[in-house]
Structures are given as C-alpha cells and as structure tokens.
Amino acid sequence: MKTKNNNLITLEEFKEKNYGKRGTKQRDELEAGYENFKIGVLLHEARLEKGLTQEELASKTGTTKSYISKIENNIKEARISTLQKIVELGLGGKLELSIKL
Amino acid sequence: MKTKNNNLITLEEFKEKNYGKRGTKQRDELEAGYENFKIGVLLHEARLEKGLTQEELASKTGTTKSYISKIENNIKEARISTLQKIVELGLGGKLELSIKL
DNA sequence: AATATGGTTTCTCTAAAGGACAACAATTAT
DNA sequence: ATAATTGTTGTCCTTTAGAGAAACCATATT
Numbered sequence: 001m002k003t004k005n006n007n008l009i010t011l012e013e014f015k016e017k018n019y020g021k022r023g024t025k026q027r028d029e030l031e032a033g034y035e036n037f038k039i040g041v042l043l044h045e046a047r048l049e050k051g052l053t054q055e056e057l058a059s060k061t062g063t064t065k066s067y068i069s070k071i072e073n074n075i076k077e078a079r080i081s082t083l084q085k086i087v088e089l090g091l092g093g094k095l096e097l098s099i100k101l
Numbered sequence: 102m103k104t105k106n107n108n109l110i111t112l113e114e115f116k117e118k119n120y121g122k123r124g125t126k127q128r129d130e131l132e133a134g135y136e137n138f139k140i141g142v143l144l145h146e147a148r149l150e151k152g153l154t155q156e157e158l159a160s161k162t163g164t165t166k167s168y169i170s171k172i173e174n175n176i177k178e179a180r181i182s183t184l185q186k187i188v189e190l191g192l193g194g195k196l197e198l199s200i201k202l
Numbered sequence: 203a204a205t206a207t208g209g210t211t212t213c214t215c216t217a218a219a220g221g222a223c224a225a226c227a228a229t230t231a232t
Numbered sequence: 233a234t235a236a237t238t239g240t241t242g243t244c245c246t247t248t249a250g251a252g253a254a255a256c257c258a259t260a261t262t
Contacts, residue, residue, distance in 0.1 A: 039181065039198060046200045053238060067221055069240055076220065079178060079248095080140065093202040097140060099147045101194040154208060168250060170210055177249065180219085 039083065040072040046091050047072075061090040140184065141173040147192050148173075162191040 047057055047068075054065040054072075063086070070076040071083075078086070080097070087095045148158055148169075155166040155173075164187070171177040172184075179187070181198070188196045 042198070042200050046202055049202060054240095055238075064222055065239075066223080066241075069238095070221090073240080075241085077180060077182060079220070080181060081178060082220080087200050091200070091202060093200050096197075096199045096201055097143070098197045099143050099188050099192070099194050100197055101147055101150060101192060155210095156208075165251065165253090166209075167211080167252085167254095171250090174210080176211090180249070183250080 038074060039078070040074040043068075043083070043086070044072040046087070046093060050091050052090070057086065057090045061086045139175065140179070141175040144169075144184070144187070145173040147188070147194060151192050153191070158187065158191045162187045 047054070052060075054068040058065040058068050063082075067076065067078075068086075071078045071086075080095075084095045087093045148155070153161075155169040159166045159169050168177070169187075172179045172187075181196070185196045188194045
C-alpha cells in the first residue's frame with residue numbers, strides 16, 4: 001500500500017514558513033486576505049485537500065513540479081490561464097475571479 | 102457641464118460584439134462562467150459602473166488606454182498583479198480570487 | 203462639414219516573467 | 233547507511249507583458 005501524505009507539510013507549517021508566525025504583520029495580512037494575492041497559499045491548500053504531490057499535480061497539467069513549487073511560494077506569478085489549467089485539469093476545480101467595487 | 106457616458110457602449114453590446122448573441126455556444130459559456138476567464142468583461146463592467154473612460158482609468162493607473170482596451174477585449178492577458186493595480190488604484194475596488202474544489 | 207470624444211487596432215521595442223530542466227536538500231522508510 | 237519520495241532552488245531560453253505613440257473608426261455635438 002502506497003502511503004500518502006508522507007512528507008507533505010501542513011498548511012500551517014507552510015504559512016509559517018512563507019509568511020511567519022501568527023501575530024506578525026505579514027502573516028496577519030495574509031490571514032485577513034489583504035495585501036497582494038497569495039495565490040500560492042490557495043493553490044497549496046487546494047492541492048493538500050486533494051492529497052496530491054507537486055509532481056502528481058504537475059504531470060496532470062503538463063507542467064513541472066519545480067514550477068508548481070515556485071507558484072506556491074510566490075516566487076513566480078503564474079498566468080491566469082495557467083492557474084486555470086492547473087486548477088481545472090489538475091485539481092478538478094474551478095478558478096474564480098471577481099471585482100468588488 | 103461635461104457630459105459623461107457619451108459613447109460608452111453598454112455591457113450587452115460589448116458582450117455581443119466579442120462573444121456573439123445569446124444562444125451561441127461561446128456566449129452561453131461566457132454567461133455560465135465557463136471557458137477561459139473573461140476578465141475583460143469584468144473589467145469593462147466595473148469601469149462602466151464607475152463611469153470612467155478607458156483613458157481616465159489608464160491615467161489613474163499609469164498605463165495607456167490602448168492597453169486597457171486590449172485587456173477588456175482579451176487581446177492581452179494582464180498579470181494578476183497588474184489587474185490588481187488597475188482595480189485598486191483605478192477603480193478603488195478589490196480583485197478577488199479563489200479556488201473552488 | 204468639421205470637431206471632439208471614446209474606443210479599437212497596429213507597430214515597435216525592451217525589460218521582465220513564464221516555464222522547463224537538472225541538481226540539490228530534507229524527510230522518511232528499508 | 234542508503235535509497236526513495238517530496239519539495240526547493242539555480243540556470244537557461246523563450247515568450248510576452250506592457251509602454252509608447254500613432255492612426256483609425258464610430259458616434260455625438262456645433
């Protein structure tokens with residue numbers, strides 16, 4: 001039996017790693033949804049929920065795990081169309097975008 | 102008195118022009134929210150609500166009206182960060198993004 | 203007819219970013 | 233210890249965003 005979620009870090013660990021502990025400015029802004037888009041967190045979260053590795057997600061989408069990693073860590077800003085592809089083909093989900101006035 | 106909304110085409114006209122009349126495949130997909138993001142429509146709609154011209158929106162954002170036009174017509178795919186800038190600085194709104202699983 | 207306004211389209215150009223590949227680090231299992 | 237799995241990071245090449253300016257079209261106004 002193939003063990004899943006072996007080395008998958010938790011969302012909390014991920015957030016702390018990238019944005020610091022709760023209580024710090026950056027982290028609070030993230031939780032509140034302010035600041036720049038942290039699409040990486042969204043994607044990371046969604047991937048965890050599906051129990052997929054970066055590699056699995058990548059292969060489903062025709063991209064690479066390194067690229068997935070960079071998106072999740074906000075090192076690269078993926079195109080909307082690319083995000084869409086990843087979310088739909090890779091996660092079977094839907095990317096939603098709206099403008100609040 | 103400066104007349105506003107002179108030559109602003111309506112959203113319906115805009116959609117019909119770019120995606121065809123209601124009942125056509127492409128247009129129906131648009132209305133249903135499927136297919137690629139029609140972020141252009143969202144932006145166009147938001148701009149109309151604010152009663153701004155492309156030029157006004159452009160100058161507030163430090164970009165050009167030709168660029169705004171291209172985004173609205175899905176000729177260029179704006180970066181998320183750029184969209185954010187336009188929505189926040191230009192329209193005083195907020196760009197929202199989410200992943201639905 | 204001419205002028206003004208709003209929008210579309212075409213062109214050129216360059217700095218920036220997308221995205222792939224491979225090597226690397228870190229954790230866990232054997 | 234070592235091998236396997238997951239994720240990160242450095243390098244590299246190619247594509248494109250986005251600026252800038254211009255011409256063009258449509259509609260409305262004088």
